[in-house]
Amino acid sequence: MKNIWSILVLLAVLTTSCAVIRQGEVGVKSRFGKLSPNVSDAGLVGFNPFTSRVIKVPIRTVNQEVKLNLPSKEGLTIESEISILYSIEKQQVPFILEDVGENYERVLILNVFRSAAADVTAQYMAKDMHSGMRSVIENNIKDRMHESLRDRGFVVERVLMKSIELPTELSRAIERKLKAEQEAQQMEYVLDREKQEAERRRIEAEGTRDAQKILAEGLVREIIELRSIEAFRELANSPNTKIIITDGKTPYLINSPEK
Structure with a gap:
């Protein structure tokens, strides 16, 4: 026991x-x-x-999600949800624990992020955060954070603005603008199509006019007489009985009734 x-x-x-x-x-x-x-x-x-x-x-990549109110250039407050992807250099871990402690994420990373995000977004209009400028803003925040944290052993990999909630009036204004731009593009398309159709009709009319002009210029007296002689020959070779009235230039054919 x-x-x-x-x-x-x-x-x-x-x-x-x-x-x-x-x-x-x-x-x-x-x-x-x-x-x-x-x-x-x-x-x-x-x-x-x-x-x-x-x-x-x-030391693997860590995803830290943060909800934050960001300032814009025009003084608006933008509600956002942002992901920070970062990792720690292996050999720097003892120094991080000694300098910052085990709560390094709350003490250092989040505070650096809040400062960098506010500094960057304050340089852009609110609508820029909801447009193609978003990736530029994300990269600028990442660069600011990386500049502050790289010497401490942190590697900021990405900053992703997952959701941006603009003020209601601004959102409506942006929607109205987008709708107006779409309508303008649609009208431009319709006008271009009408212009192309008008150009096609013009070219077609010019072709018809030129053809008629050429035909009219070609019907001279000699050609008419030649066509009349050819018509007489065809009538003479025909086995059918017919009555021909002519002034010697142009024939007028009267078909006899068939028996």
Whole structure:
């Protein structure tokens, strides 16, 4: 019985003196509050539970979503939801824990983000945050954050403005403007189509006029007489009985009734 209790105590000590570091994490030992400069990779890490502990820090990409009211250039307040994608350089983890602490996200990253976001959006109109300028604003915020955080071991990968809620009156004004632009484009399309149709009709009329002009100029007296002679020849070769009245120039044919 005594041996069983000894085994159980030994197992309990072994269990509490080991930490499991998962993939995408690193561990740093803290002994009597002093951080080790060494970083432990994924796996099983042993430590003395009476004097030490292992602080686990993710080094994979972290997605932090923030709801924030942003200022615009014209002084409006824009409600937004923004995602910050960042990661931590592995070798910088001990220094981050020593300088900032385990709450580095709340203490450092979010505060830097709020400052950078406000500085950037204050340079743009509210409508720009709801248009093609959004990606420019996102990149500017990311660059501002990266400039402030890169020396501390943080890598800001992306800043994504997931949702932007403009003031009601501004949203309506933008919708009216977009609708007017669409109507103007539709009218321009209709006018272009009408112009093309008018041009087609003009070209067709000119072609008909030129053809009539050429035909009229070609019907001179000699050609008419030639056509009359050809008509007489065809009538003469015809086996049918007919009556021809002519002045010698143009024939007038009267068909005799068939028997």
